Amino acid sequence: MAEADRNRTCLTRMPGHNGFEDRARHQTRYASATHLRRLIGSLCFRRPCRGYIAEVNAFLGWPAIRQATGRDRLGRGAAAMSKRSETLEPRTVKADKVVDSVCPYCAVGCAQKVFVKDGKVAQIEGNPASPISRGRLCPKGSASKQLVTSPSRVTKVRYRRPYATEWEDLDLDTAVDMIADRVIKTRKQFWEWEADGNRTRRTMGIASLGGATLDNEENYLMKKLYTAMGAIQIENQARI
Amino acid sequence: MAEAHPVGFQWVMEAKRRGATIIHVDPRFTRTSAVSDVHVPIRAGSDIAWLGALVNYVLSNDLDFREYVVAYTNAANIIEGRFQDTEDLDGLFSGFDPETGHYDPTSWAYQPDSAQQVEDDAERDRAYGDTPGSQESHQSARSESHGSGGAPVRWKGRRDETLQDPSCVFQILKRHFARYTPEMVQEVCGIGPEQFQRVAEALTRNSGRDRTTAFCYAVGWTHHSTGAQMIRTASILQLLLGNIGRPGGGIMALRGHASIQGSTDIPTLFNILPGYLPMPTASQHQSLDEWVRDDEGKAGFWGNVRSYAVSLLKSYWGDAATPENDFCFDYLPRITGDHSTYTTVKSMIEGSCKGYFVVGENPTVGSSNGKMQRLGLANLDWLVVRDLQMIETATFWKDSPEIETGELVTEEIGTEVFFLPAATHVEKSGSFTQTQRMLQWRDKAVDPPGDARSELQFYYDLGQRIRRKLAGSTDEMDRPLLDLAWDYPTDDEGDPEGEAVLKEINGTGPDGAALASYTELKDDGSTACGCWIYCGVYADEVNLARRRKPHWDQDWVASEWGWVWPANRRQLYNRASAAPDGSPWSERKAYIQWDADADDGKGKWVGPDVPDFIADRAPDYVPPEGAKGPDAIGGQDPFIMQTDGKGWLFAPLGVADGPMPAHYEPPESPVRNPLYGQQNNPSRRKVDHPANPINPSFSEIFPYVFTTYRLTEHHTAGGMSRTLPYLTELQPEPFCEVSPRLAAERGLTHGDWVTIVTARAAIEAKVLVTDRMRSLRLGDRFVEQVGLPYHWGGNGLTTGDSPNDLVNLTLDPNVYIQDKVGTCDIRPGRRPRGPELTAYVEAYRRRAGVDMAHPEDGGADG
Numbered sequence A: 001m002a003e004a005d006r007n008r009t010c011l012t013r014m015p016g017h018n019g020f021e022d023r024a025r026h027q028t029r030y031a032s033a034t035h036l037r038r039l040i041g042s043l044c045f046r047r048p049c050r051g052y053i054a055e056v057n058a059f060l061g062w063p064a065i066r067q068a069t070g071r072d073r074l075g076r077g078a079a080a081m082s083k084r085s086e087t088l089e090p091r092t093v094k095a096d097k098v099v100d101s102v103c104p105y106c107a108v109g110c111a112q113k114v115f116v117k118d119g120k121v122a123q124i125e126g127n128p129a130s131p132i133s134r135g136r137l138c139p140k141g142s143a144s145k146q147l148v149t150s151p152s153r154v155t156k157v158r159y160r161r162p163y164a165t166e167w168e169d170l171d172l173d174t175a176v177d178m179i180a181d182r183v184i185k186t187r188k189q190f191w192e193w194e195a196d197g198n199r200t201r202r203t204m205g206i207a208s209l210g211g212a213t214l215d216n217e218e219n220y221l222m223k224k225l226y227t228a229m230g231a232i233q234i235e236n237q238a239r240i
Numbered sequence B: 001m002a003e004a005h006p007v008g009f010q011w012v013m014e015a016k017r018r019g020a021t022i023i024h025v026d027p028r029f030t031r032t033s034a035v036s037d038v039h040v041p042i043r044a045g046s047d048i049a050w051l052g053a054l055v056n057y058v059l060s061n062d063l064d065f066r067e068y069v070v071a072y073t074n075a076a077n078i079i080e081g082r083f084q085d086t087e088d089l090d091g092l093f094s095g096f097d098p099e100t101g102h103y104d105p106t107s108w109a110y111q112p113d114s115a116q117q118v119e120d121d122a123e124r125d126r127a128y129g130d131t132p133g134s135q136e137s138h139q140s141a142r143s144e145s146h147g148s149g150g151a152p153v154r155w156k157g158r159r160d161e162t163l164q165d166p167s168c169v170f171q172i173l174k175r176h177f178a179r180y181t182p183e184m185v186q187e188v189c190g191i192g193p194e195q196f197q198r199v200a201e202a203l204t205r206n207s208g209r210d211r212t213t214a215f216c217y218a219v220g221w222t223h224h225s226t227g228a229q230m231i232r233t234a235s236i237l238q239l240l241l242g243n244i245g246r247p248g249g250g251i252m253a254l255r256g257h258a259s260i261q262g263s264t265d266i267p268t269l270f271n272i273l274p275g276y277l278p279m280p281t282a283s284q285h286q287s288l289d290e291w292v293r294d295d296e297g298k299a300g301f302w303g304n305v306r307s308y309a310v311s312l313l314k315s316y317w318g319d320a321a322t323p324e325n326d327f328c329f330d331y332l333p334r335i336t337g338d339h340s341t342y343t344t345v346k347s348m349i350e351g352s353c354k355g356y357f358v359v360g361e362n363p364t365v366g367s368s369n370g371k372m373q374r375l376g377l378a379n380l381d382w383l384v385v386r387d388l389q390m391i392e393t394a395t396f397w398k399d400s401p402e403i404e405t406g407e408l409v410t411e412e413i414g415t416e417v418f419f420l421p422a423a424t425h426v427e428k429s430g431s432f433t434q435t436q437r438m439l440q441w442r443d444k445a446v447d448p449p450g451d452a453r454s455e456l457q458f459y460y461d462l463g464q465r466i467r468r469k470l471a472g473s474t475d476e477m478d479r480p481l482l483d484l485a486w487d488y489p490t491d492d493e494g495d496p497e498g499e500a501v502l503k504e505i506n507g508t509g510p511d512g513a514a515l516a517s518y519t520e521l522k523d524d525g526s527t528a529c530g531c532w533i534y535c536g537v538y539a540d541e542v543n544l545a546r547r548r549k550p551h552w553d554q555d556w557v558a559s560e561w562g563w564v565w566p567a568n569r570r571q572l573y574n575r576a577s578a579a580p581d582g583s584p585w586s587e588r589k590a591y592i593q594w595d596a597d598a599d600d601g602k603g604k605w606v607g608p609d610v611p612d613f614i615a616d617r618a619p620d621y622v623p624p625e626g627a628k629g630p631d632a633i634g635g636q637d638p639f640i641m642q643t644d645g646k647g648w649l650f651a652p653l654g655v656a657d658g659p660m661p662a663h664y665e666p667p668e669s670p671v672r673n674p675l676y677g678q679q680n681n682p683s684r685r686k687v688d689h690p691a692n693p694i695n696p697s698f699s700e701i702f703p704y705v706f707t708t709y710r711l712t713e714h715h716t717a718g719g720m721s722r723t724l725p726y727l728t729e730l731q732p733e734p735f736c737e738v739s740p741r742l743a744a745e746r747g748l749t750h751g752d753w754v755t756i757v758t759a760r761a762a763i764e765a766k767v768l769v770t771d772r773m774r775s776l777r778l779g780d781r782f783v784e785q786v787g788l789p790y791h792w793g794g795n796g797l798t799t800g801d802s803p804n805d806l807v808n809l810t811l812d813p814n815v816y817i818q819d820k821v822g823t824c825d826i827r828p829g830r831r832p833r834g835p836e837l838t839a840y841v842e843a844y845r846r847r848a849g850v851d852m853a854h855p856e857d858g859g860a861d862g
């Protein structure tokens, strides 16, 4: 919770950040609506009854009127809010913890804040403290919560037997063990000590593609293990 | 940039607000063009002609930044008298072997400064049993094996700093680019002389002591059979204008994946090891000495390559690596040429590569010539796919386009497929290296669901199992696995700790403590380091990639956010931000400068960034005769990774297709090369396979140019975007873009289905008829281009045919990247279904006269 608080503080503290600007706009709206109400009241309704006041208030509360009379001329901020939406809180407020992260899409490297509630990702937002992104995320970075929570995410191992027409279930432990067996077999089957009279000490049977979406530490272990296997056809998106 | 790197683009907008002129060169009009000062529509693949003309404009009007050029580049170097240019040989350089398509670059070399140098060098060659000079002649055939800093030159060479000698680089360059005129730009690129003039003036006005220009590029330059040379042309231009190593300058590669830079530095690539150490080549490297000999002792930090190499071997094989056994050098497998992904796919189709790991990548959609990808997958023994979603690569056996046409039959595909769910970026901790070489650490937020695991866990576990299964083996081939240093501390769930791996990457001293800098690395086995350029990220046992000091609490360089390799230098080659005497070029452009009074009058380089230079090397330092490594860097040699310390306007070695860029047409083109008799890059690598037929150039059957690109709302092959409701809603279906003129010519109606066809495939998409695609006037004719966002495939929430099925495989000879520009036809209506589709494409091939005996040639030229 402490970290969530700190994060909120930094969100609102940042000049230019929406939270900051929205509050300023908010205050302007109240000022001008009250002003208008007084003005109308004094000019037109010398002896207003209660009903009138209520109606006028309701009328003045219409988003279109607030948009026309307030500062939010585009109707994208305060004018679009209702009583109900004013009481709503962002999902981020109730987070149990906030974790520093980085957008997993392109290489700009926008900083993210991951809001966690009950062991689940509740929201992912831009981190304004970043000198690279200053809190912004593009559509992909903004959608990255769905990357984690997507209902179509596959969370169980799938296995397709040779010549089969359907997937089967397979236990993770068994799957990794089967893969280890296949690596050992194929490595040996395509082992090559020499090519054109020069020592090569390698296997041409095993290839790998991928790494650009992974962590440095993962790439490191991959290349280290493959090299020890003697596998050389190791590639990633940087080639493509 | 606004489309594919939207948040990075905010800085372009900041620059514009401060008065910068924004120029956008792109075949299509995009969100970037909309806010730029100038949009230059260009024919895809013609960038060398365009940039070359800008180089010519600078040179023929004496608009180069002469002081910078003389001091910091190789403009003054004298080239061998034997050198012949494309001017002499109608589009070829000297040294070309038409049989192999390779260049022997020995005639491009710097002239030595003394006869003694030649003798010393020959002596060294003889000591290794080589004929003097034979090393260089190998270079052409092994562009894949250069490490960091490119190819090592033998000597700094003789220079004429008046730049008048007809054999000096400056004069050679002038003659070479003289034919790249504005008229030629009109003819080749479809860009008019007025627009050329406007850009040329803007660029050159913005050069000199007080001004700099930056170039940003992405795969619009790399995805060509001449891609490396396109970037070379930009480098030449930027060096001539004095725009490298200075604030506001540079050539920025905008990379497309979160850690694609990291996976190049700590490579999952065939030709290099961590820190750009070359993979050993079987014909030349059979011992540690042979492996490092080309680079060892050369000027600059790359001259210490032995320390980096030995420290890597120590981190791989730990105690087993000793001076007596060459630090296990022999455990490294050797390469024998090109083993890049496309060549490997061909091996799969041919049956010589049988096991395949695909990890966070989706080649059936994201790699070119999708059919070859799928034919390869169908011929494997086993395939492991690790991803978040059920991507097309994992389901090729039941729903690929070839199943629909009957070319593949599910029941006949023997590939055993394992799909293993992966963890997302918030379900594991680790570092990404983004496009500015900055490492940023992510903390783990939640546990991965179900069977999902990180790659760190998977590979650690796989390694453990393989080692257990092989334990006790006496087979020599198993030694590298059994001796591997593979013990990592694990957390409660048995997952290896990412920070322990980061520390191994950083490097440790004899006491096991983290090292602070790569200058501490030793070649005696007392240090270990998994990637020398990352040394320092874990200095004092602190994970500096995890730093998150807000930008408002630090200066504009923001050195305390993350960590940038090497040594947390935010800008490379920043010695060049000062004049030769060490003072800033101007007050406005001050960055790193020499403070002669610092350190009690000993002097040092100071500024807001870490100097990319030896901290106390005075600007007037001249290396003594015979100096080696960093000692050989002169006080005015800012390019400290180059073996001569200079920026290369002319590459005397190391570039496979010539010492200078020359415009060649893409392998498929409607246009005859107006610059030379040589139509295509003579060194391009062809992928000879019946599934990769090339459209003949100038074909009436395939009259249009096509190219592919990204959209803001999707990501590469779509596995991380076509599966998300938000992004799918924003960009719900595939489409192609054409000009109104092309639409009229082919009867295409906006919003209707169209079919796009090449000799490889036919795909369908809805057509967007828009002025954003310009009809280009080349001389007296128009060239039309079809634009194709490439993200789609058969799975996910939004589906469609994959544009990459259209793209041919012809590779750049330096980096083996494909050319994404090709020719096509486009017709109204949907494509045929089932076997009729195969017949439809076949009929096109027949009509176009594709020579299936030599499908890789396209019948244009050799």
Ligand code: SF4
Binding pocket: A103, A104, A105, A106, A107, A108, A109, A110, A133, A136, A137, A138, A139, A140, A141, A142, B004, B005, B006, B007, B008
């Ligand atoms: S938010 Fe957008 S621009 Fe930023 S890293 Fe992610 S994908 Fe790139």
